[in-house]
Amino acid sequence: MRSRAFRLTLLSVAIVLVVALVAAVVAAFVVVRRPLPQVSGSLKVAGLQDEVTVTRDARGVPTITAATPHDLFLAQGYVAAQDRFFEMDYRRHVVSGRLSELVGENADALEADKVIRTFGWRRVAERELGLVEESTRTALEAYADGVNAYLDGKAPSQIAVEYTVLGLQVDVDAPEPWDAVDSLAWLKAMAWDLRGNYDDELSRARAYASVRDVARVDELFPAYPYDLNASILTGDDLVTPTAAAAPGAVLDLDDAGIQRALDSASKALAAVPHLVGEGEGVGSNSWVIAGEHTATGKPLLANDPHLGISAPGVWAQVGLRCSTVDEACPYDVSGFSFAGFPGVVIGHNADLAWGLTNLGADVTDFFLERVENGRTLRGEETAPITTRREVIKVNGGDDVSIEVRQSVHGPIVSDVLEVDAVERAPLPDGIVGREYEVALAWTALAPGRTADAVLAMATARDAEDVARVGRLLDVPSQNIVFATTDGHIGYQAPGRIPVRNVVPGDVPSDGTWPRPGWDPAYDWQGYVDPEVMPRALDPVEGFVVAANQAVTPAGVGPFLTDDWDYGYRSQRIRTQVESAIESGTPITVEDVGTLQNDQHNPYADVLVPWLLRIGIEDTFADDGQQLLRSWDRVSSEDSAAAAYFAAVWKTLLSLTFADDLPDGDMPDGGSRWLEVVRGLLDDPDSEWWDDRTTPGLLEGRDEILYQAMVTARLELTQQLGRDADEWRWGRLHSAAPEHPVLGGSSIPGLVRNFVNPDPVGVGGSSSIVDATAWDASQGYEVTAGPSMRMVVDLGDLDSSTWVSFTGTSGHPASPHYADQLGAWADGRTFPWPFSSAATTADAVDRLTLHP
Template identity: 80%
Template sequence: MLRSRTARLTLISVAIVLVVALVAGVVAAFVVVRRPLPQTSGTLTVPGLTAPVAVTRDARGIPTLTADTSADLFLAQGYVAAQDRFFEMDYRRHVVAGRLSELVGENEDALDADKVIRTFGWYRVATEELETIDPATRAVLEAYTRGVNAYLDGKAPSQIAVEYTVLGLQVDVEAPAPWTEVDSLAWLKAMAWDLRGNYDDELGRARAFSSIRDVAQVDELFPAYPQDVNAPILAEADLTDPTPAAAQARALDLDDIGLQRAVDSAQAALAAVPHLLGDGEGMGSNSWVVSGDLTESGHPLLANDPHLGISAPGIWMQVGLRCREVTDACPYDVSGFSFAGFPGVVIGHNADLAWGLTNLGADVTDFFLERVTDDGTSSVRGNELEPIATRTEVIKVNGGDDVTIEVRETVHGPIVSDVLESDALGDAPLPDGTFGRSYEVALAWTALAPGRTADAVLAIDTAKDAADIARVGRLLDVPSQNIVFATTDGHIGYQAPGRIPLRNDVTGEVPSDGTWPRPGWDPAYDWQGYVDPEDMPRALDPAQGFVVAANQAVTPEGVGPYLTSDWDYGFRSQRIRDVLESHVAAGEKMTVADMGALQVDQHNPYADVLVPALLRLDIDDAFDDDGQDLLRTWDHVQSADSAAAAYFSAVWSTLLTLAFADDLPKDDAPDGGSRWLEVVRELLDEPDSPWWDDRSTPGVVEGRDEVLTRAMVTARLELTQQLGRDAEDWRWGRLHVAAPEHAVLGGDSVPGLVRSLVNPDPVEVGGGSSLVDATAWDASQGYGVTAGPSMRMVVDLGDLDSSTWVNLTGSSGHPASPHYTDQLGPWSKGTTFPWPFTAAATEADADQRLTLEP
């Protein structure tokens, strides 16, 4: 999703033209906007089909496709995806191929994005991947591609999406190029990038050290996972064939690397990469599965809500895919959430098994600092020089001149410090004075080698049991995801998949387990292969009767293979566990409604930690303590209508600024996520810690109580200005607004007339960062929602037709469609919809019927 650091169109001329067009004829404008809406009833001829395919749509426009063969089924899925979402697909493929400038024209941010992605080589890797995936998967991709192109054939851009009409007022817009199988595969690289694990923490440690210059103090800002407070996903007793911990590398000498320069150069380049799923605080997910022993129906229940960026249209496309007769030749009978541009269902259920995914967060990226010769052609490897591979990339710019870049790549990966200039990249002699005068930064990332994630998606669509999920785990290379699953015959389980690097144990000043940048000139720091998929943690039917996977640590410390040190800190997952355990303790059998209610639970763990400390302090002024009074009777529920929630959030944001802004680099202000909750939780027991002191006030040493008091007084003044003098009238929802944005035409640089067409009306929501109702906000940027539940689903394995679901915005990518935003309002209120699955139920629920004929 493109925001301030990525491509936005400056369309002043567009605004003028559109205003004139609208004034000249509202009817003409209405026709232009509605022209791309697809036919969804009656009959259409689709070349390539061998038999008719039925497409029924429910009241929200969600399609269910029924076909005789797998080839026809996926051809039809490609056709329907293009009907509903082709501009989104086209935009994504331009991004992942490093061709955004071809779409939007001369734009500095678009060009920067293209340079970095070409350097990564996502499309090149996807091209190689097409040759390595299973032939059956390739056949599915080919069928899907034929369906997309059948829809595009003969259509002018204005018939496909209104976005092309708008863009055509600024740049040349030609008919979209035919879709290819590689376009689908390359999307998986973008997905893996946004879910890549501890990349931000690795850079964050290095940036913090550049300012603090003390490893121990940096460690205080990245505390260990609190195993004594928040449980991991699996206890040791839950594990199926638990394995011993893999050796961890333990460090490098900070005096032996140009750390500041390395971090600045890498950051300058990688900040340009667009995030199609989202980025930053709030990227995560909730999932849990409950045994039938604990449910009212006697069958398992499974819940999942991935937390991703909020965009218009939303990231997911709901779909049902059904073979009329399920056989080995046509094995699909599956429903759930897919990505427009990729075949199959990514999260959902079939007739035998349901599954949910959450980001495991394994450390699959490392930055290697490289000692490069003066001529830039070789890098140091031990006592020798290793040639640096090079390639030329030509970036075409719509309406502008081509841009040529040279990409260099070491044995560790592409040199990202080549891509964009950084003021910090001045000459600096190496510590030993040899082999040149500068360092470069290479990125090692598991997704830059061909993998089998595409095979995994189709394998999970037909999975029936734990053995099938284990096979999926062996195929799902990147991104590494927690898989929770349940079967209709009563089993529940967990599987951790992923291609996870093994790192050597090296002695030095800071950890070399992947949490800090690594010296590329020392082969001891090279990856030593990957964790054997058979050693990845898994469990079947744990004794406690449920599994909660919400980005927390997977296993107890020291158990199983080393995956990462940078987990979500588990306050959200622990709340889910606590609620489930309270049902068990009370003897209450759980229902679909109970699972849905838990998905929108707004209990605030930050308040549990901080409010007692705030209430112990005295505020003398009657006006200043009005906010504190709200906390005295607050139930710690972060609801949209809560005055106390608004005040507490302002206190939290102010506290982080007062305590840490003076110590950290300008661009590293605390975002307020779970890591910062753990930092503050530990500091509350240290009233005289140096972190409380404001270094900008020489001669004055502040302590904990002074900072907490100042945070409350400052928050009271801030909200008085924003929400009014009477604290009782404040509401969290007035500050905490979800405003999905169109990826290309939704930003502030685009005229308001266009934004009003493509951006849904903002909605007030409750919830917050690290709450179960995870509508995240960045405490350094304001209170608006930065990421949230991109969908919610609850699957009833005893009666699949009793399952529920909701999407963020709607099923359609056309702004003129009623299904562009018809789920946003219900989503914001925590409402879900019935999710029929069986043939009889989907037929009874059908609102429109379309037949695709050969």
């Protein structure tokens, strides 16, 4: 009896535990699904003037149809909040320097807030609201009204599961209303991540601190290889503004005070979160082919921007349609938008398609300021430093107050961190009270009209309309490729580009190095006239490729930058398009999609012939080299040789440069480093090859190549196994989207696994057309990649194709949170219906919004 009673007791306990577990699972199920939006039936939405329909396809992509622009943008705001409000809220906290207000006491969040408050992104956005056209302001306000209509009366747990999780650690109140400035401030974050040569400018100065030779630093930043890789345009009919020459001060980069100030600035700016991506992998492919070479007789346009990977992905697919398209309501557009901003950023309307790639223009400069008694030296005089007080609210903690200072050149970023973290040094002459600071000049810190450009692009019809957009798109500076349904193709370079004096001296004055702020000769002299920015219409080649390479031939056109992507990716696209044209076979949408997924490795073209010259006698160590002998030089996901080659490349960079460069500046392995190594291979005795940590030994090229191969063999043996034939690139090279707040290693695994989609092994690599970048100083994981892919058929818009990185929804419990990731990883796309008939036929859900 006792034994039976004990068993019954255990059974009772088990039943209780099971019931409790089931209750917990049910509760969790309810919690995570509670924020999912209603997508069918009807809803009353405050502020609407008439009914609006929202249809969604099988992947949850909405097409919004309304009678007026007001209702169209209000509904877009409503739908964006339905799908992605937490993403929008997180972004606005970041770009306003209020992240601590959302996530609580966190050192990284606080440092980010300090830097962004110093920049004053939201302060600039507030000024922009009064600068943009009335129609743009009206669209922004209608969008905000739609967001707020969705939020009205909802508890945080009804809006996003992230608020429920955050509520376990901090106080979570109902989100504050959205406003038009929240949308404009987001543009600053986008501009920051796409700002051009900012990192290279600091890297040059830091490298100089190690090698003490400007010429040697220049070897690490070689000139663009125009002889190998073509520019976007040929340079015909381009105007070349002449930069004025001016005598200037000598910039002494050996000064310890300068190096300390630059180091402080670098550490402070590293705290800024990157919302669309960072590093060498941030770029894009785009190209357009004239109808004379296509199967439909009309142009084909392709675009795949390379941005950081995240969950959800950065893009929100959407269609925006006026029920009657006329002058009063001119919108009939589909494409990729940013949640939190009205309109479509990349896509097509009924007449024109456009793609964007980062132009990479040099729109930032670091100005070293000599400060004496609270004023900056300016020639023979001084100028005041303005100050303001910023108060950062910390959820669950004490407010933090900082003083923001600004010179005539911009905000002073070298003292953003706690004062005791900034080491200051007097000038060598020992003048008491004088020190160095670093100010950042950046075109995005002046109010601009980029918001006007985004909405104007949605209704553009021809080259003249695109040129108008180019005059409005101040930052970020983007290459625009376009094509029209009546058969034209073209290119437009927009952007607010600084004009700089030519100042003689050892350190260039073209913006590639920090500038002495005490000498007015180095000040910006205004901006390039938009009328002389490079453009082309119907080039004789019959195509345009814009993939972050140089825009014009050397010395032609206005000065934009010297720090381009080095063009290996763009040249591969160009070569393949030329080959297709020469074959005479009409090019199809499928052909263009195949090229977007091209995985030919230009690094292998440069390096493999040299690696195969090196003798390796040991049969075990030789296994990797044997893979290279039969490799097709395609970095596919299932390639053993691609895995080995990547390990060799990573090791080669470390062996060659780790002993020469400062911490934090190890090569990332991008196109610049390919060009650096290409130049060194013809110089077997270059001092870069020698490892300074091995006194008494003088290594040359062949020794380093040998060590790289042997070491890579050992590394992959540990990571992937002894049998080299069983290695796979995709086992090393995976794309792992991470939630920006709940996806990190400090978050409990159960939550991480819920909000982070499963990693996927992929092919491709840095500077490959299928540009799944990785950082050779860190590991092989994907750091940036094609954030979407689209191919637009101007002969039949309904035959166009598209795919997004993860999915349309920002809710982890939604079936559309990551339902496109598998197709993206496999290089597949989905049909992209556009016409009213096609989108109606493709719809699986229909929602009516009414006043």
